[in-house]
Amino acid sequence: MATRTDAPTRREQILKEAARLFAERGFHGVGVDEIGAAVGISGPGLYRHFPGKDAMLAELLVGISGQLLTGAKQRLKEVDGAAPEVVLDSLIEGHIDFALDDRPLITLHDRELDRLRDSDRKLVRQLQRQYVELWVGVVRALYADLSEPAARSAVHSVFGLLNSTPHLTRSGSLPGRATTAALLHRMARGAFAAAGSA
Template structure:
């Protein structure tokens, strides 16, 4: 989802490898030594960057929720009142997340309940705000259906887009095009 071209920081490298390993083997199936080895430092060296695995998990799950919401808000500003362009931009942004950050989707599905309650509440709060952003745009484009139907449609589209870790990819370009068509089709069904 990021368009940065500079090298990732050590902290970002640790988070990326932690996400991959947690998604592959589960939070409790991975030790700090393995995460450290994946980035070329000792397990105890990780403690210079994070107090422990729990902090890594929290930063990964809270962080992706913050990135999605911040990206959505940025898209709202860039679209300047054009709901159709905004919807396309929101869909494209979420597709980038779904294809580029697949381990985070798996991690969220499996490990959200492992977060401290305050972190879990923060993730849910950010997710609700992200959903509301989408619902507002969808309702601007399709005001006739009840809000509950628009909300259910947004959640269904998220389910569709977030299914990418569970299906074989066609290749990035083909999968991106397919997901875009399916998302637009699902939301466009509100016009019927």
Template structure:
């Protein structure tokens, strides 16, 4: 979802989803019509129905999709682990930062529109998110074995809140550059987890 909508690397379906996420985040789910989403990708509104049953289907695919991609990415990093738990944690943080910086619209969309999903889709999002959290909890507790499970889980949720604050950091041009912002978020995440353990070292 982080590739430009005009890029040939994106399928038409992916372009539609990207523009739908942007418009939903900017103007709200009910503030955007199918025709406007179609115009953003250069097709008629009715043409969208060849790809999606409607706006509800787009919203579900966006929110279920990003939850699944985060979990799959985290599992891949764990599966491909070649180094210490601390380095694995750094890798997990980097992956989440990539999402937080490149898919800011989806963070806004999740915060505002999750309750609009039908029950089955909302439950699936929550299930995927719980599995993603537990993946992090296992790694955090390997680094900080004195941290109780409930404390580790609370700390991971707090770090997600910190990293997912990117929609509130101002327009991308107002940030101190992607690399600098990513480095700052990474230091803050590691510091928060160390503080949860009562450790001064990162």
């Protein structure tokens, strides 16, 4: 998600803590009272903001998919007319920001997507497909000989690489954020270059 300079709203605080707790202990391992305690309100007080945990989960997963898509579209506007390398670098930077700053949401998506109602799960998948297709277009602009299916496979592979960040902290301390971001960026560009030269 984009870095904000204004204070988060109570609703945003609730979602952030819910994401952290769900990622740590699983959706069913966390009670409403615990989420409330994490933000300094009573469990029942959460119902002024959300009808229940299911609604929090849906907002988290639909929300981040929508934010990634909106952010990518904004980045494409900002670099409109630039060389394909610049455009791809911008998309990679945006996804790295998400992968480093919103790691609980990656874990949550991997573990809990199937808990969403069908309509919410379909919306997440629809937003994700649109996000992937933006990347596919940019990758093919840079690597013209890459077929559409191959470009799509490369994009999914790079997402797998970038979205591995929740596992990094389990293997020890991370290097600094800038160092990690630069490493991920080089690896993503290397993966696309390898796909483009195949």
